[in-house]
Amino acid sequence: MDSMELLEKKEDIEKATNALKAMAHPLRLKILCALKGDELPVLEIVKYVGSSQSNISQHIDILRTKNIIESRREGNRILCRVKDAKILKLVVNIQAVFCSEYN
Amino acid sequence: MDSMELLEKKEDIEKATNALKAMAHPLRLKILCALKGDELPVLEIVKYVGSSQSNISQHIDILRTKNIIESRREGNRILCRVKDAKILKLVVNIQAVFCSEYN
DNA sequence: AACCTATATAAGGAAATAATTATATTATGA
DNA sequence: TCATAATATAATTATTTCCTTATATAGGTT
Numbered sequence: 001m002d003s004m005e006l007l008e009k010k011e012d013i014e015k016a017t018n019a020l021k022a023m024a025h026p027l028r029l030k031i032l033c034a035l036k037g038d039e040l041p042v043l044e045i046v047k048y049v050g051s052s053q054s055n056i057s058q059h060i061d062i063l064r065t066k067n068i069i070e071s072r073r074e075g076n077r078i079l080c081r082v083k084d085a086k087i088l089k090l091v092v093n094i095q096a097v098f099c100s101e102y103n
Numbered sequence: 104m105d106s107m108e109l110l111e112k113k114e115d116i117e118k119a120t121n122a123l124k125a126m127a128h129p130l131r132l133k134i135l136c137a138l139k140g141d142e143l144p145v146l147e148i149v150k151y152v153g154s155s156q157s158n159i160s161q162h163i164d165i166l167r168t169k170n171i172i173e174s175r176r177e178g179n180r181i182l183c184r185v186k187d188a189k190i191l192k193l194v195v196n197i198q199a200v201f202c203s204e205y206n
Numbered sequence: 207a208a209c210c211t212a213t214a215t216a217a218g219g220a221a222a223t224a225a226t227t228a229t230a231t232t233a234t235g236a
Numbered sequence: 237t238c239a240t241a242a243t244a245t246a247a248t249t250a251t252t253t254c255c256t257t258a259t260a261t262a263g264g265t266t
């Protein structure tokens with residue numbers, strides 16, 4: 001299979017664009033950055049990212065629905081973490097590419 | 104600067120999400136894949152990607168507006184290529200992450 | 207039970223995106 | 237100059253995305 005044909009499979013394209021769509025929003029990208037290292041409760045994410053609780057909750061839900069993060073309850077709180085290792089790789093790569101610190 | 108703070112700068116986030124938005128569409132991702140190696144005329148891209156001339160032209164325009172590709176006229180045709188080297192890196196990385204061939 | 211904290215959901219409207227169809231532009235060749 | 241090929245633009249409509257506000261749920265504490 002030559003390089004022109006890489007990522008030509010419909011499935012692959014769809015998986016990739018799904019993930020990219022999920023990441024292609026400032027708040028969601030920040031959420032993913034926040035979760036790059038640790039598992040975090042929603043309220044921590046809200047504080048870190050900086051928007052309303054409702055708004056962040058909705059964005060978290062989008063990420064969950066797209067299978068990019070997952071969460072578990074711990075008493076009062078919901079702890080979130082990145083589910084898909086592929087996404088983790090991408091986040092790191094995006095940072096490497098776009099962070100002024102790196103360039 | 105610890106890793107939590109990477110990609111925290113508004114500019115960086117915006118650059119990154121701009122690029123991600125540009126890529127987060129099946130046709131545009133395919134266009135970028137097609138252009139990964141070579142400079143190509145629009146009609147080649149149309150054939151490779153598979154949609155209407157008008158539709159592809161509009162997507163190419165989006166990529167151009169977002170400074171991701173650039174183009175030059177050669178006689179009858181317009182040749183396009185990826186302008187931003189960062190994007191090239193990302194495309195390659197996305198392929199590595201999402202291509203079934205690689206996993 | 208009453209209250210508080212953390213999180214989720216619903217409803218609404220504004221704005222952005224996407225595809226289609228039709229038409230315009232620019233260059234080439236007869 | 238006329239016809240054709242390659243590309244771009246405009247207009248329209250449908251769909252999706254996003255944010256806000258208000259309300260609901262679930263767990264913990266007193």
